[in-house]
Amino acid sequence: MLIRRWLIASLLTLLSIAACAEDATTSFEEGKHYVRLDTPVRTVDPNKIEVTEVFWYGCSHCFHFEPMVHAWSKKLPKDVEFVQSPAMWNRVMEIHARAFYTAKALRVLDKVHQPIFEAINVERNMLTTPDAIATLFAKYGVEESTFHKAFKSFAVNSQVQQADARARGYQIQGTPEMIVNGKFRVSTRTAGSQRGMLEVVDYLVQQERNSAQ
Template sequence: MLKNWILALSLLALAPVAAWAEDWQEGKHYDLITPPLRTVDGDKVEVTEFFWYGCGHCYNFEPMVTQWKKSLADDVAFVGSPAVWNKPMELHAKAYYTAEVLGVLDTMHTVLFQAMNVDRKRLQSDKEIKALFTANGVAAEDFDKAYSSFGVGSQVRQANSRARAAKITGTPEMMVNGKYRISTRKAGSQANMLKIAEYLIAQERAAGAE
């Protein structure tokens, strides 16, 4: 009798977890990417955020993502990937990778979002972007060297290829381990995007442990 009671309690405890897992359905809440994209580090579950500095939805999503990233386990790698659909967006992607190369991404990521969404700057020229960097303590010569480097140009091209291969149609969108694409439209909300990402991370972690 005691064994049956313990078993019943165990099943009740597991029921909410099972229900939660079944809530997120492929094709309904997120999409499978075929063929899957190669990840940078095969030893970790990789989460990619596709964004654009001029996107108001991305601007609103960013504080949520920043907080969420702090909770990620050591076996999860987070990758930012700027969307590149036109020439101005290419400049903004260059700004992102320039900040990364110079080690000022934590500062400039916020500054670039603020400039486009709050200060209403369009940042459609190299000169405007350079002025933003130098106003935030980056030496002009350091900016020029990084911004025009082959490495930054290469990363912009890779970001463009990544978004196209993942069939990204808007921002913000997320990708988990190169296999799954999460959009706000299908997820239902930005908060749900993060919940689905957590679900898929757990799924990929379990698959890797088999």
């Protein structure tokens, strides 16, 4: 009798696990939890699954999302490439996008990325001019002349234009939003929360991995 009960309990446990696994693979629906782009946007490396976060330094939601997405990105497997791409719908957003790519060009993004977020969202210093951003960069060892040269450079101009073109291709409706492999757009509106965004992205990454096998 005890063996029979144990077998029944074990069977029920296995059925429960199977049901949960099935729910995990069917819980996210296209058109409800994420959107398939009409036209896929080319990724940088076709050999990797690209996840792009479209953000704006002046977006309070992006500011609060940053620690979460940063921690998440550090645990990604080697076949996934995480990139950030600034959105720009007006002059100030373009200036902030230039700050991002200037920091990358000068190899100081790891030093100034969070301080830019904090200056705008905590200190209420909106960094609306190149001079204001140069002053911030100077605190982290970048000479103002070096900053301005990079800020106006052809390389930064090109990256800003490419980011703007990508955002248009992604049909971005707000920030932050995430794009998986240039095919799917995920937002808090579709996923329900910032944590939900990452869960949907993880699901889509696995779907892309499966389809490539």
